Amino acid sequence: MKMQHFDSSTALNDAFAADIAARLQQAIETRGQAVFVVSGGKTPLPLFKALAQTDLDWSKVVITLADDRWLPEQHPDSNEGLVKANLLQHKAAAAHFVSLFDATHQDDAFAGCAVIAERVKGLATFDVLILGMGEDGHTASLFPCSEQIQAGLADNAPxxxxxxxxxxxxxxxxxxxKRLLDSRQIYIHLVGEKKLTVLQQAEAGPDASEMPIRAILQQQLVPVTVNFAAS
Structure with missing residues (x-):
């Protein structure tokens, strides 16, 4: 794991956007397409807005989310709506977005999961994956409190x-x-001293079911860079 400290979230976002753009450009040049996987929440919004103004052949970029709440994009808590309003704008409006929601099963994610599985099965290895981390150590929607945590962490998971x-x-x-680790580069985007404390706790213990971010931090398959700013 590589740890990068920034003096401010502004400095973090400027450097982060440039790094992401360079990696996506390299993927386009090498493979003709880039797969960019993001996470929701308030932390990445300035990053998304910076990326949206970046010169890149966005028509060759596929964007999806590491996870989403099972909500229509019009709902204020939908990460899809957040990404479309902040990242898929301006120059980045040409990117292709893959939704993790299915309106035909809008009341039940468990009923709709097979539709999403079919939708994402053709996605190539993720070129850039950005993850956040909750104060309970969850990442994506791999929650330690959920009954599904062991299934989500299993080596043979869907x-x-x-x-x-x-x-x-x-x-x-x-x-x-398993699918998150099918990535070429993983970033963990953290802002705030509380998150740094949680990260240190995650590094110190072995149980990924207790703090699922450990499954990302403590593996050796994919390079992981933590971008951190105190504020």
């Missing part, structure tokens, strides 16, 4: 699974640990 957290609202769809 690409995606439906999740019902016990301590957070809404059913979710999440990529499994």
């Amino acid at each position: 690409d995606v699974l439906a999740v019902q957290p016990a301590t957070a609202p809404y059913q979710r769809i999440s990529f499994s640990k």
Whole structure:
């Protein structure tokens, strides 16, 4: 794991956007397409806005989410809606977005999971994956409080699974640990001293079911860079 400290979130986002753009450009030049997987929440919004203005052949970039709440994009808590409003704008509006929601099963992520699995099965190895981390150590929607945590962390897991957290609202769809690790570069984007404390706790212990971010931090298959700013 590589740790990068930045003096401010502004400095972090400027450097991060440039790094992501370079990796996506390299993927396009090498393979003709780039697969870019992001996470929701408030932390990445300035990053998304910076990327949206970046010169890149966005028509050759496929964007999806590491996970999403099982909500239509019009819902204020939908990460899909957040990504479309902040990242898929301006120059990046030409990117192709793959949704993790299915309106025909809008009331039940478990019923709709097979549709999402079919939708994402053709995605190539992720060129860039950005993950966040909750104060409970969850990442994507791999929640330690959920009954699905062992299935999500299993080495033979399907690409995606439906999740019902016990301590957070809404059913979710999440990529499994196995599919998240089918990436060329993973970033963990953290802002705030509380998150740094959680990260240190995660590094110190072995049990990924207790703090699922450990499954990302403590593996040796894919390079992981943590981008951190205190504020």
